Amino acid sequence: MRQSLHHVGAKRLKGALKAGVATALTLGGSIAYAQDAAPPPPSAAAASPEAPAPVAPPVPGGAGPVTDVAVTAEPQQSAVQAPPAVEAQRLNPTGRDVPLTAPLRDGVFILGEIDFVLGADDSVRVNAARLTELLRRVLAARRAEEIEAALAGQREVTTQRLAELGYPLRYDPETIGLVIDIPAGARTTQDLALAQLSDDLLGEVDQPAGFSGYVNFRSSFDYVWQGLDKGFQDPFILIDSAFRLNGVVFENEATTQLGFSDNGQTRFIREGTRFVYDDFKTLARWTAGDLLPTGRGFSGTTQLSGLSIVRSYSTLQPQRNVQPRGERTFTIVRPSTVEAFINGQPVRQIRLQPGTYNVRDFPFTQGSNDVRLVVTDDAGVVETIEFSLFFDRTLLAPGITEFALYGGVRSPTIGRSRDYRFDEPAASGFIRRGLNERLTAGANFQAQRRGLVVGGEMVAATKIGTIGGDLAVSTVDNIGTGYAINVGIQRSFGGSASVGRAVGFTFEHRSRNFATPNDVIADNRFDFELGATYSQALSELQFVSVTGRYGKGRDAFDDEVSARVTYGYRLSPRLNLAAEAVYEDRQIGRRDYGVRLTLTYRFDQRSTGIAEIDTRFERARFGYQTSRGDGVGAWSASGDVDVDYGSGLVGLDGSATYTANRADIGFSHATAFSTGGGSITDQRSSFRLGTAIALAENKLALSRPIFDSFAMVAPHPSLGKADVYVDPRENRYSAKSGVFGPAVEPDLSSYADRVVSYDVPDAPVGYDLGRGNFRVFPPYRSGYLVTAGSDYSVTGVGTLYDQNGAPVSLLAGRAFEVANPDRAPVTVFTNRGGRFGIQGLRPGKWRIEMPTEPASSVIIDVPEGTQGVIRLGDVKLGAAQ
Incomplete structure (x- = not known):
């Protein structure tokens, strides 16, 4: 673009604000008052007497004061006249x-x-x-x-x-x-x-399209350098779609693998299908189809197909590929690369096939009180799951209730598809309620044909801290009856940065036969577990934290002890040091200990370098990441050198992404080490392309992948080949119309208030775009269709005289469309010299009515094919018609 969108919009706006009108001007539904001023000298661009007077479209959002507006009907003199004396503050x-x-x-x-x-x-x-x-x-x-x-x-x-x-x-x-x-x-x-999900949104918002939808395509083209299957892999395409009709959403996830290799075959796997309806009267989400339930406490969940109703004020969000399943297990349905973070520090990257995993199966998470797993599947979809020694200790306001109820038949993911077991009915759910300001209580359960778990929970705010507890009993066929209990306390101490601190303790006990209906055997290797954490800010620049865990082994399992000390120091505004010492005495007599040192340097707000050494795993890592731009044209890049100096192995990891108008493009190279270190299990390069087809009412467009809701902005036919830009500012924009359809803003979140702006820099001079923005509060998986411009895009300028030939000075009137008298009139304002500008006209006859003494009116004609500004010249009022 020859000049930034910001400057283009400013130029058009300034063109409309050059000649004075001592009156009010309606802009996008807002009112601005202007002081009288003399017209400016003509610019080089408007020197020709035939050039139309520049008149801007309404100011998006009505932001900022307005001082004057160009409505000049005739060429102006080059000499600037001093403005007449006026009361500046009136x-x-x-x-x-x-x-x-x-x-x-x-x-x-x-x-x-x-x-x-x-x-x-x-x-x-x-x-x-x-x-x-x-x-x-x-x-x-x-x-x-x-x-x-x-x-x-x-x-x-x-x-x-x-x-x-x-x-x-x-x-x-x-x-x-x-x-x-x-x-x-x-x-x-x-x-x-609650307010975010209710009808109490303040102000007016646009309504979504009655019918809308999208289909996302995320493809991956991989080359495996080292692993189970070397060479080029068959292309992998993840397809997810959602269609909304009158409040009901139909969504689906599927995977396609194209069989290009000698032994490959094309496969299409449907992963999940469901109908979703959000009931705002009861603040509940109804779902029918393949469910992805969540659980609380010890009860856990299982994958179900059936019907559910959920009220969760903070988690009404799209269904996720990675599902926390209660306790410390999770399920993935596509081959994925998993990076583990312990207390905020990256420790290991591994490769996992579809299945259900328990966090305790990962040796590098033992003794940790804060585990975060970042799961990236082969289509580039990234999900994050977190686990902690501390169960959820959140309080609800008095009278607020959260609940979930899931019922149907078991449908676990087996391999890469769901296995519908119609002879295995199952149900699970929970309820939580705020009893008063300091006490929240709840219950949970999971029931299957082979067993049942029932539990309760309580969270209380006391003087000594937040105390929470979970209790559950179970009975499972071929295992027996058991119980489990977890009690914890957390407290944060206020004060300045130099004295702030927090402590936490947790105790957990499971009887020998406690199990969930999903378990084949009761795997309770510890009689009890104790955990503690303490963090202390030493100053504004330093902090230290200590965590510890003790597990009392049962039967043949040994006791386990672990401890972790972390120290952080901000050496300078750009340089941070983190040091962590770890000791573990795990089962089978294995003792591990080591130190991890990390230096992080921030080159600027978007670029960071890191150097790290971990003696425990004999690993060192050196990395750099940066990002530039926003919206279309934005890109990011990162690179890591991962050295296993114990074995001499070196792994290279890197990625680059680019945001295009209609697609997301990415490249990555990843190396995965074995969980115990010392060998490389997978090394691959991936090219990724993501795009989408979006539909709103009768408009279709290509887009970047849509994560939840979207807005489509289409140019009105009267704009010709001029493109619409969404959210333009400076040298960036988030979407643009063109050959592949209207502009699509793909990043709207459900139940989040947002204003979306748009502009058409190449619109005819004086073209009235209308509001220039719209406000949305998107329902789940919704789409909006907005048209930039309209038939009513003509601006008429001229000079108005009364029946005696005197200028109609400083007066507000109305203009009615003769062929459509029921349409709301547009406002007409005149300045001291009788000059006026009327925005929002279209070809046809219009009747201007002015509240003069006596009342008078006049008919004006806007010829067919008129665009932008029409010069009406001298207009003389007659008797009221």
Whole structure:
């Protein structure tokens, strides 16, 4: 692009703000007041008498004050005339009352549009009924009743009266609208998570398309240098799709592997299919089909196909490929590379095939109180799962209830597909409720044909810390009856950075025969386990933490002891040092100990280098990562040299990604060592390409992969070949229209408020784009369709005279479309010289009505094919028609 989108938009806006109008101009539903000024000299671009006067589209979001607007009908003189003396601070210099409409803001939130009158004396009178309607959304019930009673029977209320009632209101030209100050004590009490899923969203939002959907394609082309199957691998394509019709979502995941090799064969595997419906009245998500349940406490879960209902204020999110299954197990359904982080530090990268895994099977996680696994499947999809010695100790607000109920038949992933076992009914679920400010309690269960687990949980906030406990009993065929208990306490001590600290303790006991219905045998190798952690900030630059664990072995299993000490020191604003010492006395008499030192240097905000040595595994790592840009054109790159100096092996890891307009492109090379170190189990290079087909109503477009919801912005036919840019700023944008369809913003999150802006830099001069932005609060897996521009995109400019030939000065009127009289009129404003500009016209006849004395009107004609600005010249009013 020859110049940044920001500069293009600014140039178009400035073109519309060069000649003065001492009146109000409606921009995108907001009101801006301007001071009178003389017209500027013509620019080089507009020197020709035939060139249209530059008029900008509405300002997206109505942000910022407006000073003047270009509505000049004739070429201007080059000499700049001094502006006439005016009262610079006047909001309404017309000398008469002006009825207007503007957004009412509560801080940064828009409560809605409201009618008001800007008096000739700069006073503001607001529609009382509409005001009480908007305030009812944010006021406590008692306070809402009070203000309704105070304003009962009044058509309008003044700012003075509102100030007396304790609700100061003012016109703010900086934000272009009305702003009301609401006392904190008058507001209703709201739970933030609950408000995000309810109908209490403040202000107006656009509605999603009635029908929308997308299909994502993420492909991987691999070459294996070392591993089970060397050479080029058959291309692998992950396909996931979602379609939404009137609130019901149908989603599906599948895998295709193309059999290009000699022994290969094309395979299509459907991984999961389900219908999802979010009920906002009960704040619950209903799902039918292949379920991915989550569990709490000891009860665990199993993969099911059937029906579920879930209320979770923080986790109403897309179904995930990697599923925590309760306790410390997880399931993956595609071959994946797993990188383990212990207490925030990367320790090992391994290669796993589809299956269910227990964290305790990984020797490098023994004795750790914070385990994070980053799982990247062969299609490049990244998921993160976390485990801790401490169970979930979150409190719920009083009266808030979370629950989940899953029922159906078992459908475990066997190999690369689900095995539907219709003769094995199963169910699981949990419920949690905040009993008061300091106590939350709950219950959970899992039931199958061969057994049952029932548990309870409690979390209490006390003076000594947050205390939580989980208790469960089980009975499983061929195993017997058992029980399990977990009790923990966590406490953080406040204060300055130099004295802040936190402690935690946990105790867990499982009887010999405790098991879940998924277990073939009871694997309770410890009679009990004890864990403790302590962290202390030594200063603003240093911290230390200590964790320990003791497991009392049962029968032939030995006791286990582990300890970990971590020290961190910020050597400079860019350089950090982390040191960790580990000791483990594990089963079968194996003792491990070692030290890991890590130096991290931040070159700038987007680039980091790392050097690390781990004596325990005899490994050293040197790496660098960087990223540049945002939106389309953004890229990132990283590289690591991983040295196993005990065996002399060297592994190279690297990746690079590029964000294109219609696709995500990536390349990676990964080396996986064996869990015990000393050998390389897999080394491969991968080229990855991700793209999507998006559909909203009757529009189709190619897009980058869509993770949840999306917005499609299509150019109106009147824009011709001009492209739409989504979220343009400086030299970046997030999407662009073109040959492959409308622009698609693929990164909208469910139930997250967001404003999406758009611009058309190459639109005809004076073309009215409309709002230039839209506000969304996307439901789950939804799509939006917005059209940039419309038939009503013409701006008319001219000079208005009354019946006596005198300029119609400083007056606001209306323009009605003759062929469509029911359509809302557009506003007409004149400056001191009678010059006017009318935005939002289309070809056809329009009747301009002005509140002169006597009232008068005139018919103007916009010829077919008119685009941008039409010069109307001198327009003379006649008797009202």
